[in-house]
Amino acid sequence: MDSPPTVSPPPLPDRAETGKRCRFRPWLFFGSLAAPALVTLISPVLLGEDDGLGVAMVVALVGSIIAGLVCGIHFARSMSTLTPGAKIGVGIALVIGCAGGSFLLAFGGCALGAGMAGALH
Secondary structure, three states: OOOOOOOOOOOOOOHHHHHOOOOOHHHHHHHHHHHHHHHHHHHHHOOHHHHHHHHHHHHHHHHHHHHHHHHHHHHEEEOOOOOHHHHHHHHHHHHHHHHHHHHHHHHHHHHHHHHHHHHHO
């Protein structure tokens, strides 16, 4: 008598094939988006109105670009259903949008910090 054929389970996919999923971390996204605004709010109060406004403008410009890169890339990587090409396109749009939003927040923080520094001195 012949024995029935044995069926082996399918092999598990390799980790490199499935790719790593990047989870969306809200603290990273919102923290890096709001960090330039907080620094521009505090710098005129701590450094004085004259020195603090120069530092605040540099932080607003450079910090918003860095925040846009961090937020846009992180958010695009967390979209697991998109193809790699679509992730790149969405990532570029998100970097530009997040950098602009962060700059607007930083500009508001700079104006509010200058008003607070003027009222304190």
